[in-house]
Amino acid sequence: GAGVSQSPSNKVTEKGKDVELRCDPISGHTALYWYRQSLGQGLEFLIYFQGNSAPDKSGLPSDRFSAERTGGSVSTLTIQRTQQEDSAVYLCASRRTGQQPQHFGDGTRLSIL
Amino acid sequence: AQKITQTQPGMFVQEKEAVTLDCTYDTSDQSYGLFWYKQPSSGEMIFLIYQGSYDEQNATEGRYSLNFQKARKSANLVISASQLGDSAMYFCAMREAYSGGGADGLTFGKGTHLIIQP
Numbered sequence: 062g063a064g065v066s067q068s069p070s071n072k073v074t075e076k077g078k079d080v081e082l083r084c085d086p087i088s089g090h091t092a093l094y095w096y097r098q099s100l101g102q103g104l105e106f107l108i109y110f111q112g113n114s115a116p117d118k119s120g121l122p123s124d125r126f127s128a129e130r131t132g133g134s135v136s137t138l139t140i141q142r143t144q145q146e147d148s149a150v151y152l153c154a155s156r157r158t159g160q161q162p163q164h165f166g167d168g169t170r171l172s173i174l
Numbered sequence: 175a176q177k178i179t180q181t182q183p184g185m186f187v188q189e190k191e192a193v194t195l196d197c198t199y200d201t202s203d204q205s206y207g208l209f210w211y212k213q214p215s216s217g218e219m220i221f222l223i224y225q226g227s228y229d230e231q232n233a234t235e236g237r238y239s240l241n242f243q244k245a246r247k248s249a250n251l252v253i254s255a256s257q258l259g260d261s262a263m264y265f266c267a268m269r270e271a272y273s274g275g276g277a278d279g280l281t282f283g284k285g286t287h288l289i290i291q292p
Contacts, residue, residue, distance in 0.1 A: 103282060106279030163280060164221060
């Protein structure tokens, strides 16, 4: 497909488990972004990649969160030892260059029981 | 202080009327970009319109236009001839060139829930 693809679309897991969320950006888009959307916090920026590098990881909420990107394409957001407050929709976006807009995937709805 | 302020949590508008969604922003950067996104109940974030801080003309995209008032730090979205399908959450967002600390992410407002009534 032509858009940003995220998987899984829904994930339910028990507190304390690790989860991996995947994002496949639009082909040719060099920049990739992760956001979190929750009722209490709205839309929060987490991290971005330019190529495979993440210049600033300060948006990640805790050291339980990590992300990587390989081959300038697919990215994985990993949450270790999940907590209930991690429940949210995790959105991925990609952008070509310059002032081009970010294009979002449909998100992964994460529920921690 | 909030970087993006959307003062209208919800709006009801009659179909075919024009709608203005308010957005004010706060930045010390000279170079920045302003974006509007639409999020229907299905959840996807749809890009609507972009305004660069150096753009002299207000941006327009079909029925969408951006009323950019730089001195007032205002970037209101105007939807002309509203349709039932315009019912959604609308988010104003900003990308700062320098104050973002290299993070390059968008800062979003809390959104306006627009409901178009027949």
